[in-house]
Amino acid sequence: MSHEPDRSAVLDELRAVFGADEVLAGDASPRHLKDWSTASGGTPLAILRPRSTDGLARMLAICNAHGQAVVPQGGLTGLVGGAVPGEGQVVVSLERMNAIEEIDLGSGTVTVQAGAPLQAVQEACHEAGALLAIDLGARGSCQIGGNVSTNAGGNRVIRYGNTRDSVLGLEAVLADGTVLPMMNRMVKNNAGVDLKHLFIGSEGVLGIVTRIVLKLHPLPRGTSTALVALADFDAALSFLRHAQQSLSGQVSAFEIMWREYLDVAVATNRLRRPFAADYPVYVLTDMHCGQPETDARRFETMLEQAIEAGWVLDAAVAQSMADAEALWAIRDGIAEVLREQAPTLNFDVSVPVGRIGECVARMRANLERGWPQLQALFFGHVGDGNVHVVVCKVPQDADSLHAIEEAVYGVMRDYGGSVSAEHGIGVLKRDWLAYSRTPAEIALMRTLKAALDPRGILNPGKML
């Protein structure tokens, strides 16, 4: 915007319409100033907590009339600063719009308000007898609306897809307060442009998601889990394709960990080492199933064939829930690793699956050449092309940070990869967007932004 809004007029209008509990002072609640990333912002003009879509629409209409910037917030568990407010912006928190409106098992859908916490929705669906497939580490705090706005990924994408794939319909409010009630409940609907995709993964810059219809899956009757050891990435890739074919798409997680990651995660979390020997690469895989006894045999047959073929060198198969949890503790130990190794620089890139091996080797070589004193850990959701890189105890000067980012993102770019597989762009990755998108694509994003939010009030400075 070329001129500043009249902030006191904005506040007066909001307070004339809404009660004190819906319009908090900008400094009333410190938790609304930060997400889980290192991004820092400013003090907002106000923190709005609408109770309904109509209320939110009216708030946006007021802000839009003044050209007042608005920052939508979910559970504030983002890792790129996408929901962190700038000085004088208005925060809109969806936390009070948290109803689970309907679980319809016949149609396989759950209808929720955007502010419902992910875990609460998961548990309600589980209790009703169905699986909400969206799942990620932040489940206790993150909100469904944030999951949708960032197209959240997680550990189950290989089987159930990204958040986008669970969204059948949604309601969104445009910058000017227009409500789009697109609460489709069908898997198939080709009646015109499928507008919901504008609001999934676009980090609140095109509209604010207020209600969502999510697809439900059958509740698994059991899970088979194994950690396997392999000689290199090529073996992991062969194992992946074999498992996918043998289990016919039922592979429900396929997490790769290179040796350094496993070593650090085991030591940091004081876990038992899973194998007597060391191996270059490990894969944690599991399968949700419907006929547990028969399916456990299918899982073991799949593993035996992978061992016979020479792809898998050793395997630890969980015989109990406790076994499975012990294996997952290695992968989930990342949280404690990040604390112990702080300050870290964390990457969330993706490249075509078949190129991950050489891509990781080149990233590793770049880092070892430039920063031989730093340790880098590699792991990720390999079936989706998603690699996480954690560079430990990094120097905090801007030049070093930028050079390390260049060492990783430059390789990613050579493979036509993505600078953000699942975390989004926000503010922290904005400068690197052009490594994954061409000028024509970024221009089209700006065209959409201008068409849907001509005054540019929605989450300005994020993504674009």
Add this chain to the structure above:
Amino acid sequence: MSHEPDRSAVLDELRAVFGADEVLAGDASPRHLKDWSTASGGTPLAILRPRSTDGLARMLAICNAHGQAVVPQGGLTGLVGGAVPGEGQVVVSLERMNAIEEIDLGSGTVTVQAGAPLQAVQEACHEAGALLAIDLGARGSCQIGGNVSTNAGGNRVIRYGNTRDSVLGLEAVLADGTVLPMMNRMVKNNAGVDLKHLFIGSEGVLGIVTRIVLKLHPLPRGTSTALVALADFDAALSFLRHAQQSLSGQVSAFEIMWREYLDVAVATNRLRRPFAADYPVYVLTDMHCGQPETDARRFETMLEQAIEAGWVLDAAVAQSMADAEALWAIRDGIAEVLREQAPTLNFDVSVPVGRIGECVARMRANLERGWPQLQALFFGHVGDGNVHVVVCKVPQDADSLHAIEEAVYGVMRDYGGSVSAEHGIGVLKRDWLAYSRTPAEIALMRTLKAALDPRGILNPGKML
């Protein structure tokens, strides 16, 4: 457009740049004037057959400068007139851009030009050892670009999703000739707005798709197939949820047929009746699998439990490929039914799965009340909420046709359904779009259209 383009100037410019084999006269090829529907159009100004994305981009730039309307064409198997040209419009056929550029088994992707016929791509992938999951009756003629532009459905959606779910990336050309090279090859990519969704299912009104990266699935090692008989829709719904849970998402087709459909299909195609008795509802289901012997037992266990529970009254399980083909012949017999019962009025609606039973009952009652002499057949892809209705030997006067449409679409609208589950809107369903979309949604579609195609040259009169 408020004024007509200078058509002779358009032709002159096109002919100055492109050879005679790339710029055909508008009446040179009658097959470019029609699709598989009843929609009729006019004689185009020219039929363009670009050899490359750059050529197509240059053609569009010329047309856009003159405000010349352009109609993109794939294999012309559409059922709603979406690719039928109006008088004086320019046809752009993608038929020469038909290369299968790369099959990458490691990354699980196939890269194709838009004009590649679906079946050719399916066969190439199968030969390489992977499954392209997009499949529909028109496979021999339809083109991948058309499948993408219409978000084609088919019989495998319950397991593998719509065409949209198989598209990882695409290249599209905007009305002004801008090329968007968005050939993403990863399942996870959250680097900015996911622009590809603008061009999937939008029937060519926002841009022309020229190249596509499709996701591949593991090749099934076997298929289990059964036709079952049930007492009513509620039993079919219980059976669906049971099969989904027991086979853990591996159900690969779930086609419902109400009695009249099966009777007519069997008689018309001179097939053997599958059961000694008659039943109100039938379901044809199958499962793609990876360990055929074990998986066949799982499939039978699932069926036995459904019989014990009382949902399934009788079942015919295929013991051979020939058996499976005989069962599928009943469902695939629709083609011959449509010929025999012509002229028919065909519906392709969707409603929430759990409401299909009452929805069909109400549609049936409406039709029997208004047109007791007409026969109506009901069948569809029930797992996706998709119901096809065929009204046989319909009177051809506009009033009757409109009244019959109202009798079906009015019910669909009451359930928040879609006027087009998989066929798109084109021209034939344009007048009914508002039964499935609110004015705010249609206004946003127009906003997008104005932003991406300000002169309105792309497929004017279609969808909107």
